[in-house]
Structures are given as structure tokens and as C-alpha cells.
Amino acid sequence: xxxxxxxxxxxxxxxxxxxxxxxxxxxxxxxxxxxxxxxxxxxxxxxxxxxxxxxxxxxxxxxxxxxxxxxxxxxxxxxxxxxxxxxxxxxxxxxxxxxxxxxxxxxxxxxxxxxxxxxxxxxxxxxxxxxxxxxxxxxxxxxxxxxxxxxxxxxxxxxxxxxxxxxxxxxxxxxxxxxxxxxxxxxxxxxxxxxxxxxxxxxxxxxxxxxxxxxxxxxxxxxxxxxxxxxxxxxxxxxxxxxxxxxxxxxxxxxxxxxxxxxxxxxxxxxxxxxxxxxxxxxxxxxxxxxxxxxxxxxxxxxxxxxxxxxxxxxxxxxxxxxxxxxxxxxxxxxxxxxxxxxxxxxxxxxxxxxxxxxxxxxxxxxxxxxxxxxxxxxxxxxxxxxxxxxxxxxxxxxxxxxxxxxxxxxxxxxxxxxxxxxxxxxxxxxxxxxxxxxxxxxxxxxxxxxxxxxxxxxxxxxxxxxxxxxxxxxxxxxxxxxxxxxxxxxxxxxxxxxxxxxxxxxxxxxxxxxxxxxxxxxxxxxxxxxxxxxxxxxxxxxxxxxxxxxxxxxxxxxxxxxxxxxxxxxxxxxxxxxxxxxxxxxxxxxxxxxxxxxxxxx
Numbered sequence: 001x002x003x004x005x006x007x008x009x010x011x012x013x014x015x016x017x018x019x020x021x022x023x024x025x026x027x028x029x030x031x032x033x034x035x036x037x038x039x040x041x042x043x044x045x046x047x048x049x050x051x052x053x054x055x056x057x058x059x060x061x062x063x064x065x066x067x068x069x070x071x072x073x074x075x076x077x078x079x080x081x082x083x084x085x086x087x088x089x090x091x092x093x094x095x096x097x098x099x100x101x102x103x104x105x106x107x108x109x110x111x112x113x114x115x116x117x118x119x120x121x122x123x124x125x126x127x128x129x130x131x132x133x134x135x136x137x138x139x140x141x142x143x144x145x146x147x148x149x150x151x152x153x154x155x156x157x158x159x160x161x162x163x164x165x166x167x168x169x170x171x172x173x174x175x176x177x178x179x180x181x182x183x184x185x186x187x188x189x190x191x192x193x194x195x196x197x198x199x200x201x202x203x204x205x206x207x208x209x210x211x212x213x214x215x216x217x218x219x220x221x222x223x224x225x226x227x228x229x230x231x232x233x234x235x236x237x238x239x240x241x242x243x244x245x246x247x248x249x250x251x252x253x254x255x256x257x258x259x260x261x262x263x264x265x266x267x268x269x270x271x272x273x274x275x276x277x278x279x280x281x282x283x284x285x286x287x288x289x290x291x292x293x294x295x296x297x298x299x300x301x302x303x304x305x306x307x308x309x310x311x312x313x314x315x316x317x318x319x320x321x322x323x324x325x326x327x328x329x330x331x332x333x334x335x336x337x338x339x340x341x342x343x344x345x346x347x348x349x350x351x352x353x354x355x356x357x358x359x360x361x362x363x364x365x366x367x368x369x370x371x372x373x374x375x376x377x378x379x380x381x382x383x384x385x386x387x388x389x390x391x392x393x394x395x396x397x398x399x400x401x402x403x404x405x406x407x408x409x410x411x412x413x414x415x416x417x418x419x420x421x422x423x424x425x426x427x428x429x430x431x432x433x434x435x436x437x438x439x440x441x442x443x444x445x446x447x448x449x450x451x452x453x454x455x456x457x458x459x460x461x462x463x464x465x466x467x468x469x470x471x472x473x474x475x476x477x478x479x480x481x482x483x484x485x486x487x488x489x490x491x492x493x494x495x496x497x498x499x500x501x502x503x504x505x506x507x508x509x510x511x512x513x514x515x516x517x518x519x520x521x522x523x524x525x526x527x528x529x530x531x532x533x534x535x536x537x538x539x540x541x542x543x544x545x546x547x548x549x550x551x552x553x554x555x556x557x558x559x560x561x562x563x564x565x566x567x568x569x570x571x572x573x574x575x576x577x578x579x580x581x582x583x584x585x586x587x588x589x590x591x592x593x594x595x596x597x598x599x600x601x602x603x
Contacts, residue, residue, distance in 0.1 A: 045094065045095070046084075046094070046095040046096075046097050047094060047095070047096055047097065047122050047123065047208075047209045047212040047213065048097045048099070048120050048121050048122050048123075048212075049096055049097065049098050049099075049121070049122070049123045049124075049125060049205060049208045049209065049212065050098075050099055050100065050101070050117065050118070050121040050123075050124055050125070051063060051098070051099070051100045051124075051125040051127055052100070052101060052124060052125070052126055052127065052143050052146075052147070053125075053126060053127035053128060053135060053138075053139070053143060054128070054129075054132070054134070054135040054138050056129065056132070056135075057127045057128055057129045057132070057135050057161055058127065058129065058161045058162060058195055059100040059127055060100060061195045062125075062127065062159075062161060062193070062195055062201065063083050063098045063099065063100060064083070065195040065198065065201055066083070066085065066098060066201050066202070066204075066205055067083040067085055067098065069198075069202075070198065071195050071196050071197075071198060072195075081099060082097050082098070082099040083097070083098045083099065084096070084097055084098075085098065085205075087205065087206055087209055089206060089209070089210060089213075094209055094213070096205050096208075096209050098205065101114050101117050115146075115150045118147070118150045118151050118154075119150075119151070121151065121154055122154060122212035122215075122216065123154065123155050123156075123157065123208040123209065123211050123212040123215075124147050124151070124154060124155070124156045124157070125156075125157050125159050125204070125208060126139045126143045126144055126147070126156055126157070126158050126159065126188070127139075127159050127161050128158075128159070128160060128161065128174070129161055129162050130160050130161065130162055130163055130165065130166050130169070130173045130174045130179075130192075131162060131165050131166070131169045131171075131173050131174075133172075133174060136174045136178070136179075136182075139158055139182065140182055140185075140186060144156060144158075144186050144188070153215065153227070153228055154215070154228070155188075155189070155208075155211040155212065155214075155215050155228045155229075155230065156186075156188040156189070157188060157189040157190070157191055157204070157207060157208055157211070158179065158182060158183045158186065158188050158189070158190050158191075159190075159191045159192070159193060159204060160174060160176070160179045160190075160191070160192040160193070161193055161194070161195065162194065162195075162196070163192050163193065163194045163199070164194040164196050164197050164199075176192060176236060177236055179192065180233055180235075180236060183233055184233050187230065188230065189207065189211065189230050189231070189233070190233060191203075191204045191207065211230070214229060214592070215228050215229060225591070229588070229591060229592070231585070231588055232581060232584035232585050232588055234577060234581055235576075235577065235578060235581055237549060237576050238545065238548075238576070240542070240545055240546075241538065241541045241542045241545055243507070243510050243511045243514045243538050243539070243542065244507060244538070245504070245507040245508060245511050246503045246504040246506075246507045247504070248478055248504060249504065250437075250478040251347055251348060251349065253436045253437050254346050254347050254348075254436055255346070255347045255349065255351075256436065257346065257432065257435065257436035258342070258343055258346040258347055261277050261278070261279075262431070262432060262435055263279070263416065263431045263432050263435070264277035264278055264279055264324070265279060265280050265323065265324055265325065265414065265416075266278050266279065266280050266283065266294075266324065266325045266326075266327065267324055267325070267326050267327070268327050268328075268329055268338065269326065269327075269328055269329070270328070270329055270331065270333075270335055271328070271331065274335050276335070276338065276339065276342065278342055279414075279430075279432045280294045280325065280414045281405060281413075281414045281430050281432065281433065282345060282346055282405075282432070283345060284404070284413075284414075285404035285405045286345035286346075286371060286404070287345060287369055287370050287371050288370045289368075289369045289370035289371075290369065291404075293307065293315075293318070293327075294325065294414075295413055304318075310330075313330070313368060314329060314330050314332070314333050314368050314369065315327055315328070315329060315330065316328040316329065316330055333365060333368070334361060334365075336357065337357070337358070337361050337362050337365050338365060340352075340357060340362055340365075341362070341365050341366065341369060341371060341374065344366075344371065344373075344374045344377075345371060345374075348373065350377075359378055359381050359382055360382075362374070362378055363375060363378035363379070363382070366378055405433070405476045405477065412428040414430060415428035415429060415430055416430060416431050416455070417429050417430070417431055417434075417445070417455035417456060417458070418455075418456050418457050418458070419457070419458050419459075419460050419468065419472075420457040420458065420459050420460065421460055421463060421464065421465050421468050422464070422465075425465050426457060427465075427468060427469065427472065429472060431445065431455070433475055433476055434475060437475040437476075438475060438500050438501075438502060439501070440499075440500040440501050441475075441500055462492075463492055463496065464489070464492070466484075466485060466489055467485075467489050467492040467493050467496065468496070470482050470485060470489075470493050471493055471496045471497065471500075471502075471505070474497075474502065474505045474508070475502075478504075479508075480493075480505070480508070482508070482509070482512045483512075485512070487513060487516065487520065487527060487530060488530065490509050490512055490513050490516075491509075491513075491530060491531070491533075491534040491536060492534075493505070493509050494506055494509040494510070494534060494536055495534055497509060498535070507538070509536070510536060510537075510538040510539050513531075513536065513539045514538075514539060514542060524543055524546060524547060524554070525547075525554065525557065525559040525560060525562070525563065526559065527539075527543060528540070528543045528544070528547065528563075528567075529563075531543060544570070544571075544574075547571055548571055548574045548575050548576055549575075549576045551571055551572070551575035551576070552575075554571070555571070555572070555575075
């Protein structure tokens with residue numbers, strides 16, 4: 001009694017989920033790789049699989065790697081003409097005889113001689129190198145016509161080799177889609193392998209032997225086949241949409257604020273009348289020294305009297321004037337050097353070349369005012385390292401400054417405005433941060449000032465504490481912690497970010513929603529409606545793709561029926577595998593598993 005299984009017609013490096021369906025007499029398994037094979041227990045025999053292709057496509061490497069279950073970096077001194085290896089297909093043992101034509105395939109003078117190698121072959125592998133378009137084109141122009149001429153009833157598998165080199169190729173390598181298109185046009189199966197990584201090699205030969213069994217004389221007579229039968233090529237799935245996150249503008253925003261300072265609450269001056277302005281929230285976040293001056297000197301480094309009477313190095317006097325702190329700096333602190341120090345604390349960046357200032361003096365100022373990252377930068381410049389990893393350093397400074405600013409907000413220090421959430425929650429904020437980071441928010445605050453409205457307890461409707469806190473945290477740090485927010489809360493943050501034109505925050509919300517999807521398995525339909533309602537575009541596209549690729553599961557769900565007819569029609573039209581493939585597969589299974597055959601049992 002025959003047991004017939006089906007091996008999928010192509011293999012890829014990524015994993016695929018097989019599918020199955022019930023029939024009157026059992027289960028037909030269909031899919032990509034080893035779950036679906038052809039075996040014929042009526043005749044346990046040796047099946048000959050021959051590899052053809054251009055020179056350097058990896059024919060010898062493929063056969064040797066298959067026989068030894070590992071990549072053969074160097075060919076042995078003696079290469080056997082034929083390699084024998086046992087294959088187990090669904091519990092039945094067969095023998096695969098793998099070999100290649102050792103004649104030079106580039107020589108047309110021996111085409112006639114080569115054909116004598118073909119008659120005993122029961123499956124062919126037509127191999128090409130994905131980095132060689134010539135070898136790919138020759139499969140269609142030379143090898144398949146030659147095989148069809150001498151062995152029209154022998155199945156052929158077109159195989160892409162060296163797929164590990166596809167992404168490293170400096171020219172356009174042959175894509176999976178191109179290989180599948182050729183296989184479809186030529187009416188063959190298609191596989192992709194990497195001998196170096198041993199991907200797909202074992203499955204390829206199982207597939208080839210499976211085709212040999214299915215198309216053997218005995219099985220063809222049993223099934224009434226008049227031509228070579230191949231499983232249909234499963235179309236490539238559409239790639240999963242990637243969530244793109246917009247680039248950070250954090251450094252540029254603070255560079256702009258430094259060049260056009262607004263609302264300063266501290267001024268530095270030197271004898272002679274020169275002054276510079278700054279913000280306590282920025283200085284305290286960038287320098288432990290200034291944090292002690294403005295906020296907390298609990299470690300006893302110096303007292304207020306010490307600051308007032310010039311007993312703190314670098315500072316001659318401190319005073320208050322109409323809500324602004326005035327610091328007179330020592331003449332030893334040069335104004336041009338201090339200007340660079342301020343620029344670095346705001347931006348993590350020095351806008352002039354190191355050839356245009358005294359690095360030693362800047363290093364001394366960084367040490368005096370405890371600006372650690374600038375001190376490291378000066379050491380790198382002095383050590384001829386050109387400042388080290390500038391991009392990484394700026395990111396680190398942004399992170400440290402943002403984290404310190406968040407603590408300042410939490411402690412409600414230096415705030416000059418606030419928001420009211422709901423009936424009672426008051427959240428403090430700093431105008432300089434909002435002006436630096438959000439143009440739309442700055443315009444809103446300007447409008448309130450022009451109307452004579454207070455900047456204290458500005459009402460923010462339709463948000464909760466967690467939502468608005470995450471929004472503000474982004475303005476202060478550029479990387480809000482949104483791990484604990486619900487999908488609905490994240491959509492609210494997304495709406496706030498959209499309202500205030502914070503493009504990066506919009507994409508960060510979408511990225512967080514994508515990362516959280518594993519927490520919400522089984523809720524995809526509800527989340528699809530949520531993302532549509534709040535216009536979370538990237539996640540709506542992602543979940544559309546997900547439902548399309550699991551259509552058979554979702555279409556039976558009661559929640560699916562609650563979707564609009566337009567959405568249901570979309571999912572049906574774009575389901576994967578597509579209906580056209582499923583119909584071809586059904587027809588193939590009907591041919592391979594005729595239910596009216598008494599000697600055929602479908603498992």
C-alpha cells in the first residue's frame with residue numbers, strides 16, 4: 001500500500017510554517033521543507049541525482065558538503081565519481097547517489113560526450129552561483145534545454161548556490177524572486193542553498209530524491225502521470241514592513257537654542273562689563289559643580305558665603321537680581337574659553353576647530369567646573385585622537401543631560417511653567433526646554449503670553465498622567481521610557497506627538513507598539529481597529545501584513561466578522577499564500593493523492 005507525501009518546491013534560509021488540511025481519508029501535509037516529502041515504500045531503491053552547471057558554481061562543493069554533513073573548504077586529492085548516502089524519508093530508508101559531470105562544462109566539443117552521463121539519472125540539479133549572472137543565464141539558455149533534449153521525463157531542480165554571498169556582493173546578485181521567476185517559466189522546482197553555512201543542502205537532496213520517486217516509472221503508472229509532476233512554486237511572501245524611526249534632532253535643537261538664548265535665569269559677567277547668559281536647568285544637568293551652586297551643596301564643598309566672598313575657585317561673587325542669579329567669574333576664567341564650555345554643555349559639541357583655541361586652557365576650565373565629557377574630549381585632542389568617537393560621545397552627553405534634566409523636572413526645580421492634567425495633577429516644566437525642542441509648543445506658549453494668559457497650570461485635555469509624562473520625557477531626554485504604557489496609552493502619546501509635529505516621537509511610539517506585540521497575542525483584530533482609529537500608519541501596515549499572512553486562522557475568528565467589509569475584502573484579496581497558489585496546490589494534491597485509488601492512503 002502506498003504512502004505518498006509531498007515535499008515543498010523550494011527552500012529558503014528563513015523558517016516557514018507548514019500548513020495542513022484534513023481530507024476524508026486523513027491529512028495531506030503541505031509546506032516548505034522537511035515535513036513534506038515523497039516516499040515510495042513499494043520499492044526501496046537507489047536514486048541517482050546529477051548536478052550540472054557552469055564552472056565555479058560549486059557543484060563539487062555541494063556534493064562533498066552533502067556527503068560529509070559539513071562544508072568542505074578544500075577539495076580532497078581524490079574526488080569520488082559518485083557519492084552514496086542514505087536518506088530517510090518519513091521513516092523509509094533510500095539511497096541517494098549524488099554525482100556531477102567531471103567533463104569541463106565550458107567545452108562545447110564534449111557536449112555530445114556528456115549526454116552519455118544522463119540516461120541513468122533520475123533527478124537533475126541545475127546549479128548557478130548567485131554572484132554570477134552568467135551562470136544564472138546559462139541555466140535557462142544551456143543546461144535546461146540540454147537536459148530536456150536528452151531526458152525529457154526527468155525532474156529538474158534549479159538551485160541557487162552561495163546565497164551567503166548575496167548581501168556581500170558588490171554588484172547586483174541574483175535575487176530569490178529572479179530565481180523563482182525562472183523556475184516558474186521553465187516549469188521546474190527551485191531551491192536556495194549555502195554550502196558554507198550548510199543551509200538547505202540536506203533538504204535539497206531529499207527534495208530531489210522525492211521528485212525522483214514521484215516520477216519513477218512505477219509511481220507514474222500508479223498515478224497515471226503523463227509528464228513530470230512538480231509541486232507548485234509557492235510565491236515569495238511580501239517582506240514584513242519595517243518600523244522606521246526618524247533621526248534624532250536633540251543635538252541640533254540645543255545648538256539652535258544656544259545660538260539664540262531665550263528666558264535665561266543665570267548671567268555670568270567679568271569685570272569690564274562682558275556678560276553671558278544661560279539656564280540653570282541646563283548647567284545643573286551638565287555639570288555637578290553648577291548643580292552644587294544652584295541646587296544642592298549637601299556634601300559641604302562650599303557654602304553660600306564662600307560663593308559670595310570669592311572663596312570658591314573660579315567664582316568671585318554670587319547674587320540675585322529680579323529672579324536671575326548673577327555670577328561674577330574670576331579673571332583667570334577667560335571669556336572665550338568659558339563660551340566654549342557653555343556651548344559644550346548645551347550641545348555636546350564644539351563649533352570651532354581645535355586649532356583655533358587653547359586646548360590646555362579649555363581642559364583646565366572643564367576640570368574646574370567639572371564637565372567630565374569635555375575633559376575627556378580635551379584629553380583625546382591632546383592625545384592626537386581627533387576628539388575620539390564624536391558621534392558616540394554626543395549621544396552619551398545627550399543621554400546624561402536628558403537623564404539629569406528628568407530628575408530636575410521630578411524635583412520641580414527651576415520650573416517657570418506647569419501643565420494641569422485632569423482635575424488635580426500638576427506637572428512642572430521649563431520654557432527653555434519646550435522652546436528648544438518643540439516649535440508648535442513654543443508657538444502655543446507665545447500665543448498665551450500675547451493674550452495675557454498665565455503659563456501656570458495650562459490645561460491639557462484628553463490625556464492622562466502617564467501619557468503626558470511620556471511626552472514631556474521625550475522633550476527632555478529624546479528617549480522616553482514607554483515600556484509600561486498600554487497600546488491605548490501609546491496611541492494617545494502618538495496623537496500628542498502628531499498634534500505637536502514631533503515626528504521622531506511618532507515613530508518611537510510605533511516602534512514601542514511593534515516591540516509590545518508579543519504581549520498581546522490574540523488581540524490583533526482589536527489592535528488593528530485601534531491603530532486605524534488613531535492613524536498609527538506604520539503599525540496599521542504591519543498588522544495588515546500579519547493578518548494577511550495568517551488569514552486562514554483569522555478568517556475563522558468571530559472578531560474578524562466585526563471588521564468592515566472593505567477590510568475583510570482587503571485581507572481576503574491579499575492573503576498569503578494567495579488563492580491562486582492554493583488552487584494550484586489543491587490540483588497538485590489531487591493528482592498525487594487520487595482518492596479513488598485503493599492502494600493509495602493519504603496520511
